[in-house]
Amino acid sequence: MPDYEVVIGLETHIQLNTASKIFCSCKADSWVDPPNTNICPVCTGLPGVLPVLNRAVVEKGVLLAAAMHADEIRPVSYFSRKNYFYPDLPKGYQISQFDVTLAKGGYLDVPMPEGYARRVNIHKLHLEEDAGKTIHEQGRRLIDFNRCGVPLVEMVTGPDLRSADEAAQYLIRLRQLLRWLGISEADMEKGQLRCDANVSIRESGQTHLNTKTEIKNVNSIENVRAAIKVEIQRQIKEVEHGETIKAWTLDWDEDSGTLRKMRSKETEADYRYFREPDLLPIYLDDTWRDTILADLPELPLERKARFIEQYDIPAYDAEILTEERSLSDYFESAVEAYGGEPKAISNWMMNDVLRLLRERGQTAGELELKPAYLADIVRMVNENTITASTGKQLLDRVQDSGHPPMEIVEGEGLAQVSDDDSLRPLIAEIIAGNPKQVETFRSGKTSIIGWFVGQVMRETDGKANPQMVKSLLEEMLGG
Numbered sequence: 446m447p448d449y450e451v452v453i454g455l456e457t458h459i460q461l462n463t464a465s466k467i468f469c470s471c472k473a474d475s476w477v478d479p480p481n482t483n484i485c486p487v488c489t490g491l492p493g494v495l496p497v498l499n500r501a502v503v504e505k506g507v508l509l510a511a512a513m514h515a516d517e518i519r520p521v522s523y524f525s526r527k528n529y530f531y532p533d534l535p536k537g538y539q540i541s542q543f544d545v546t547l548a549k550g551g552y553l554d555v556p557m558p559e560g561y562a563r564r565v566n567i568h569k570l571h572l573e574e575d576a577g578k579t580i581h582e583q584g585r586r587l588i589d590f591n592r593c594g595v596p597l598v599e600m601v602t603g604p605d606l607r608s609a610d611e612a613a614q615y616l617i618r619l620r621q622l623l624r625w626l627g628i629s630e631a632d633m634e635k636g637q638l639r640c641d642a643n644v645s646i647r648e649s650g651q652t653h654l655n656t657k658t659e660i661k662n663v664n665s666i667e668n669v670r671a672a673i674k675v676e677i678q679r680q681i682k683e684v685e686h687g688e689t690i691k692a693w694t695l696d697w698d699e700d701s702g703t704l705r706k707m708r709s710k711e712t713e714a715d716y717r718y719f720r721e722p723d724l725l726p727i728y729l730d731d732t733w734r735d736t737i738l739a740d741l742p743e744l745p746l747e748r749k750a751r752f753i754e755q756y757d758i759p760a761y762d763a764e765i766l767t768e769e770r771s772l773s774d775y776f777e778s779a780v781e782a783y784g785g786e787p788k789a790i791s792n793w794m795m796n797d798v799l800r801l802l803r804e805r806g807q808t809a810g811e812l813e814l815k816p817a818y819l820a821d822i823v824r825m826v827n828e829n830t831i832t833a834s835t836g837k838q839l840l841d842r843v844q845d846s847g848h849p850p851m852e853i854v855e856g857e858g859l860a861q862v863s864d865d866d867s868l869r870p871l872i873a874e875i876i877a878g879n880p881k882q883v884e885t886f887r888s889g890k891t892s893i894i895g896w897f898v899g900q901v902m903r904e905t906d907g908k909a910n911p912q913m914v915k916s917l918l919e920e921m922l923g924g
């Protein structure tokens with residue numbers, strides 16, 4: 446039985462997070478709004494209306510193209526009409542880009558958990574409008590036009606991915622990048638990032654492309670992974686039984702974990718594309734392009750590499766700290782404010798700040814616990830001004846009150862007790878009050894010293910310096 450190589454290309458639709466739609470001033474994000482409340486004559490295609498292009502759509506598209514390392518961001522590109530009939534497409538055509546699109550080429554390097562990186566080439570990147578939504582309910586078809594005219598970028602990869610897991614990793618990195626750039630919320634469950642997968646197999650060592658099938662309607666990264674796995678197994682079984690693979694479009698049923706044949710695929714010629722006569726070309730002159738690209742941030746993988754290099758933190762830390770842009774910004778600000786070992790900040794962020802973010806459902810940029818406050822807390826712990834447990838409590842206290850940590854420490858006397866004069870009398874008292882435990886210690890079971898340390902810490906509300914307590918106890922118990 447031959448070995449098979451899997452060949453996957455992904456077609457993604459990315460909903461840009463502009464305030465208004467692509468060709469009218471209706472609100473673009475109507476995820477929570479009642480059906481047909483964000484519509485107008487333009488996006489419902491009434492006769493005599495004219496579309497006007499939303500500038501922000503072009504700007505977000507250009508940012509994405511640049512982040513995908515496009516070979517060219519075109520100074521002139523065009524919209525075309527893609528003609529087809531569907532109840533939720535009121536104009537009878539979709540305005541899209543076809544032959545001369547916003548950008549050409551590009552790639553995304555996707556690091557895999559196994560350690561290698563897969564370069565995924567971008568074959569198509571263009572702007573278009575979304576269609577409406579058809580809801581099937583009790584044998585009726587209900588049409589919601591809210592989504593008509595919502596701006597999308599369609600991005601198609603080359604047949605470069607080699608497994609369901611690689612496809613999932615590509616989507617994880619793409620989602621990270623879109624959020625990082627601030628151009629899409631990229632939530633698959635809300636349809637802000639949609640993915641169709643083209644899947645084929647071939648005998649290992651072959652280079653030609655066999656007939657592919659297209660999997661549609663998958664609404665999470667885990668479902669993309671599962672659907673592709675099912676389809677690979679189906680294709681192998683067909684081929685082993687001497688059958689040929691037909692170019693089907695398959696629908697993923699999440700509940701049963703199975704694929705269903707929707708229709709045989711239509712070809713592009715069916716759409717009868719022609720240039721949109723109601724819109725001017727997009728003229729992207731150098732000044733405008735340069736203004737847009739001035740906002741292009743350092744990308745996640747570059748930033749991760751720099752963190753490892755510049756701050757000398759482990760790759761594991763750098764990966765987590767660059768998962769999200771505001772977390773990266775937070776880390777760098779805290780390191781700068783701290784001035785000491787960056788790894789100390791990284792430790793506190795990975796353990797405590799991430800916990801805080803999870804509990805509060807916030808991003809790092811929204812925290813009351815500002816980076817400089819975190820730096821203050823870490824510094825006070827490292828200088829033994831406060832104990833580590835006081836430090837951890839302070840994180841929440843600062844977050845709740847917004848007060849600087851030093852102010853709370855001074856105001857409430859939280860500073861660690863590490864002076865001889867206040868600890869000695871307390872220890873003497875505890876020794877005097879617990880003759881049985883003292884006897885145990887003096888008979889040679891010195892491990893009971895931990896119990897004494899615990900008593901002192903309890904009496905001081907955790908503020909005593911534990912090392913100092915231990916050495917004082919050794920001295921005083923031994924006497």
Ligand SMILES: [Zn+2]
Nearest residue numbers: 469471485488
């Ligand atoms: Zn509208």
